[in-house]
Amino acid sequence: MIEYLNSYGSLIVTMVLGAVLGLSLYLPLMAGQLSLASPGFYALGGYVAAILSTRTFATDGTYPVPLVLLEMLVAAVLSGALAVVVGLSALRLSGIYLALATIAFVEILRVLSLNLEITGKAIGIFQIPQPFGTKLSYLWLAGPLLLAAGLFTWRLERVRTGRAFAAIREDELAAAAMGIDTTRSKVRAFVIGGVLAGLAGVVAAHLTNTWNARQGTFDASIIYLSFVLIGGSRTFLGPIAGGMALTYLPEWLRERADSALLPEWAGQFLRDGRLIIYGVLLALSCVFFPRGFITPELLERIKRLAFRRRRPPSAQPKPESAA
Amino acid sequence: MGDFLQKLLNGLAIGSVYAIFALGYTLVFSILRVINFAHAAIFTVGAYLTYALTGARFGFNGILKNSALPFELPFWLALLGGALGAGLLGIVVEQVAFRPLRKRGSDPLLTLVSSLGVAIAVVNIVQYLFGAENYSYQDPLGGLPGKVDIGPAGIRTVQVVIFVVSMVIVVALTLLINRTRIGKGLRAVAEDADTARLLGIDTDRLVRLSFFISGVLGGLAGTLIAMSVGIAGPSFGIAFGLKGLAVIVLGGLGDIPGAVVGGLVIGVAEAFVPDSLVSYREAVAFVVLLVMLLVRPQGLLGRAQVQKV
Numbered sequence: 001m002i003e004y005l006n007s008y009g010s011l012i013v014t015m016v017l018g019a020v021l022g023l024s025l026y027l028p029l030m031a032g033q034l035s036l037a038s039p040g041f042y043a044l045g046g047y048v049a050a051i052l053s054t055r056t057f058a059t060d061g062t063y064p065v066p067l068v069l070l071e072m073l074v075a076a077v078l079s080g081a082l083a084v085v086v087g088l089s090a091l092r093l094s095g096i097y098l099a100l101a102t103i104a105f106v107e108i109l110r111v112l113s114l115n116l117e118i119t120g121k122a123i124g125i126f127q128i129p130q131p132f133g134t135k136l137s138y139l140w141l142a143g144p145l146l147l148a149a150g151l152f153t154w155r156l157e158r159v160r161t162g163r164a165f166a167a168i169r170e171d172e173l174a175a176a177a178m179g180i181d182t183t184r185s186k187v188r189a190f191v192i193g194g195v196l197a198g199l200a201g202v203v204a205a206h207l208t209n210t211w212n213a214r215q216g217t218f219d220a221s222i223i224y225l226s227f228v229l230i231g232g233s234r235t236f237l238g239p240i241a242g243g244m245a246l247t248y249l250p251e252w253l254r255e256r257a258d259s260a261l262l263p264e265w266a267g268q269f270l271r272d273g274r275l276i277i278y279g280v281l282l283a284l285s286c287v288f289f290p291r292g293f294i295t296p297e298l299l300e301r302i303k304r305l306a307f308r309r310r311r312p313p314s315a316q317p318k319p320e321s322a323a
Numbered sequence: 324m325g326d327f328l329q330k331l332l333n334g335l336a337i338g339s340v341y342a343i344f345a346l347g348y349t350l351v352f353s354i355l356r357v358i359n360f361a362h363a364a365i366f367t368v369g370a371y372l373t374y375a376l377t378g379a380r381f382g383f384n385g386i387l388k389n390s391a392l393p394f395e396l397p398f399w400l401a402l403l404g405g406a407l408g409a410g411l412l413g414i415v416v417e418q419v420a421f422r423p424l425r426k427r428g429s430d431p432l433l434t435l436v437s438s439l440g441v442a443i444a445v446v447n448i449v450q451y452l453f454g455a456e457n458y459s460y461q462d463p464l465g466g467l468p469g470k471v472d473i474g475p476a477g478i479r480t481v482q483v484v485i486f487v488v489s490m491v492i493v494v495a496l497t498l499l500i501n502r503t504r505i506g507k508g509l510r511a512v513a514e515d516a517d518t519a520r521l522l523g524i525d526t527d528r529l530v531r532l533s534f535f536i537s538g539v540l541g542g543l544a545g546t547l548i549a550m551s552v553g554i555a556g557p558s559f560g561i562a563f564g565l566k567g568l569a570v571i572v573l574g575g576l577g578d579i580p581g582a583v584v585g586g587l588v589i590g591v592a593e594a595f596v597p598d599s600l601v602s603y604r605e606a607v608a609f610v611v612l613l614v615m616l617l618v619r620p621q622g623l624l625g626r627a628q629v630q631k632v
Contacts, residue, residue, distance in 0.1 A: 034432055089617055096358060096431070096576070100568055101616045104609040107565060111606035218565055222360075222439045229436050272386075275447040282440030286433045287423045 009136030011251055013207055016142040018247035020200040022227035022239030023149050027193035029233055030162065031186050032169030033091065036221035037102035038197040040109045041083065043216025045075040045201025050125040050211040051118060063129035068141065072202045079198030080191050087187040106216055114213045124212025128205055141203045149196055153236040165189055230285045232292030241294050250274045325475035330594045332473065336482035338590020339489035344544035344563065345570035345582040346496060347537035353513040353577035354533050357431045360438040361416045362541050363564025364445040365409050367557060369542020370549040371449055373405030374458050384454025398463045406542040413538020414531055416441050450557040459553035485547045492543060493583055500579060509533060569612035575622020584623060
């Protein structure tokens with residue numbers, strides 16, 4: 001079992017990080033803002049980790065975990081600060097305009113990282129030290145990160161700030177009329193999302209050992225967006241499930257390709273054409289599951305099923321009148 | 324002076340292709356109010372189709388390794404064929420990624436993702452079939468000399484051809500939109516789709532048509548760029564697709580003259596990036612995009628929209 005998990009260690013940790021990235025896009029979306037900026041912050045976090053661990057804190061042997069935590073702190077502060085600056089200017093825009101502005105932001109960061117000395121130009125940064133002996137051990141970083149992010153978002157959906165987000169999502173003008181500071185709320189959602197992506201970047205940089213400009217691209221923005229929209233964009237469980245499932249999907253297809261049951265051409269198609277299938281599934285699930293796979297209604301139904309089993313029907317509480 | 328003129332002409336040539344590419348985006352946007360992210364994939368397909376139609380041989384990476392079509396078309400016919408094929412692909416994209424969602428009145432964000440899904444699929448089908456290597460056309464200009472002198476500036480003949488072809492397309496499209504019945508229908512649907520339908524305009528047909536024209540424009544742009552710099556693998560449309568977004572924002576989303584002006588402005592701006600900063604050239608379009616969005620989101624020629632309650 002442990003051996004099995006170890007051979008899939010990298011994949012498992014990547015899935016967990018995928019869930020975190022899904023959440024980082026979900027947060028601005030909670031307030032109705034389509035931001036594709038996450039890969040930019042993710043890349044930034046990765047570069048912070050790569051630069052600090054190869055230059056500033058260079059050590060021999062195993063890299064100490066507390067230093068990784070320190071890197072995460074630095075990355076969070078930097079991503080947050082950048083997100084405030086970008087957010088305050090870009091969030092005057094909405095809908096497709098905001099999405100375009102964040103695409104431009106990601107591309108500008110990418111061109112910068114291709115050209116700056118400190119980010120290793122086109123080659124990137126190599127030999128980022130490893131804090132753990134096995135890839136699976138990275139769960140000690142990624143797991144708590146996802147747990148904290150998930151709990152945070154779960155709570156957020158139930159407190160004043162999160163409700164303000166939901167109000168803006170439904171109708172920004174009405175929300176403003178009810179006294180919600182819409183700009184502040186939107187910037188908040190954007191900043192939290194940016195910080196999450198930055199933190200995920202730190203873990204990913206150590207996990208992958210190298211970091212370069214290919215990490216923050218337009219493609220990545222879309223992949224993260226698909227985590228949210230296919231997983232479900234109305235509950236925080238949606239992006240978590242979507243991030244994990246869609247990160248696993250290409251790997252799953254690769255495994256099927258290697259199974260002996262398939263004729264050779266089909267195996268070759270699954271190996272080389274995985275992204276074709278990915279693209280088709282993406283388009284199809286938009287058409288057939290426009291609200292994502294995990295919706296609040298689905299969760300409600302599951303909850304009710306579990307509830308009924310525990311109590312006899314007579315003990316069910318009366319439905320609440322007057323919502 | 325010669326240097327200045329040369330840069331200007333090169334900028335105008337590349338800018339004119341940006342313009343027709345962006346016209347494809349903006350035509351669909353003006354009608355459906357969504358951005359077709361599969362446009363960049365259509366651009367790629369147009370360039371590859373033209374390559375195939377000239378009867379050239381494919382490399383050894385894809386599943387069609389070393390094969391070629393049994394006939395060879397002259398380049399200008401191949402270019403037209405590539406553009407038509409791209410136009411048909413545009414219709415397919417509309418049927419698969421847009422129509423089902425539009426009929427249901429779904430969130431426009433979903434259309435964005437579904438069109439991207441189609442784009443990912445198309446780009447990877449191209450890679451699966453033809454492999455990831457670079458291709459370039461065999462002598463697309465026939466016997467023409469490689470360079471022409473315009474005043475003190477020498478400029479590649481390819482650039483001149485690109486500019487002329489693009490400008491012909493722009494004029495033709497302008498006439499189509501402004502002078503024909505079809506163009507009137509398109510403008511009516513863009514103004515208000517529901518009213519247009521009530522007045523007896525077959526909106527579905529016009530939407531299909533706009534995707535066809537948009538695909539033709541995208542495919543042509545792909546071939547024209549590939550004439551100049553070659554086909555750099557299946558994803559060479561992606562960077563171009565993103566720049567096209569900058570062009571339409573500069574011109575104002577859905578604004579047809581704006582897209583032309585925006586394309587030329589960005590092409591020229593890129594050409595004038597000094598040599599010492601040439602590696603930052605790729606960022607020019609995005610800086611323009613960001614600044615425009617912050618300063619004048621309605622575009623160079625657009626009017627500000629009043630938010631209605």
